[in-house]
Amino acid sequence: MKKKKEELQIGDHVRQTSCTSIKKRKVGEISSILSDSKKDPTIECIEVNEKTLEPIEKSMGQYKKFKSKLSKLKHYIPRSSLFKKRNFAVGEYISQKVNGRIKYGRILGYLNQEEGLYPHSYDLGDHNGKDLLECVQVDTKAGLPRILDQDNKPKTFIAEPSKCKLLEVIDKDDKGNPTAAITLKI
Numbered sequence: 001m002k003k004k005k006e007e008l009q010i011g012d013h014v015r016q017t018s019c020t021s022i023k024k025r026k027v028g029e030i031s032s033i034l035s036d037s038k039k040d041p042t043i044e045c046i047e048v049n050e051k052t053l054e055p056i057e058k059s060m061g062q063y064k065k066f067k068s069k070l071s072k073l074k075h076y077i078p079r080s081s082l083f084k085k086r087n088f089a090v091g092e093y094i095s096q097k098v099n100g101r102i103k104y105g106r107i108l109g110y111l112n113q114e115e116g117l118y119p120h121s122y123d124l125g126d127h128n129g130k131d132l133l134e135c136v137q138v139d140t141k142a143g144l145p146r147i148l149d150q151d152n153k154p155k156t157f158i159a160e161p162s163k164c165k166l167l168e169v170i171d172k173d174d175k176g177n178p179t180a181a182i183t184l185k186i
Contacts, residue, residue: 008030008033008043008070008073008075009030010030010031010032010033011029011030012029012030012075013027013028013029013030013048013053013075013076013077014027014028014029014030014043014045014073014074014075014076015027015028015050015073015074015076016068016072016073017072017073017074018072026045026047026066026068027047027048027049027050027053027076028045028046028047028048028065028066029045029046029048029053029055030043030044030045031044031045031046031065032044034067040069040070040071041069041070042067042068042069042070043067043068043069043070043073044065044066044067045065045066045067045068046063046064046065047063047064047065047066050076050078051078053078086166087126087127088107088127088133088161088164088166089107089126089127090107090108090109091106091107092106092107092166092167093105093106093107093138093144093166093167093168093169094106094107094133094135094159094164094165094166094167095164095165095167096135096157096159096160096163096164096165097163103137103157103159104137104138104139104140104167105135105136105137105138105157105159106135106136106138106144106146107133107134107135108134108135108136108156109134110127110131110132110133110134111131111132111133111134111158112131112132113130113131113132127161129161130161131161132158132159132160132161133158133159133160133161133164134156134158134159135156135157135158135159136154136155136156137154137155137156137157144169
């Protein structure tokens, strides 16, 4: 959600729009808004790293600052936080289409595609994009309980990551209040 220039407030992150080169455009966090002009006030910012949004310090431990007019600034959101990629982590919910039917499951672990080899995903602590997913099948109509077989053991299945979608668990209503009905956002 983009803010209008009039809506910029103290604490917002901004980037300079007019500068001779793109690399010299500074990114900052608004620390004060000066009342020198009603239409185009001067904004004082603490300069921050454009990727981590951490303040940049001078040699003596003070923060670097810069001033700019409101018309020369725009709201800034780092690209890395806009396009975060979700991984197949243990405990995440997935869906997989098999023979025209959709299976829903929760990831228990990883399996290597070549038999007898230890999956590299466990070493990384995250899915490496190649290993198969071992999942327990869940029922989406009754609050996501595990589906049991005839022996009262949870049904498991192996899923290929390329044929799966990550799902988000919805446990809040439209107003943000917790609900008893738990479903998956598909």
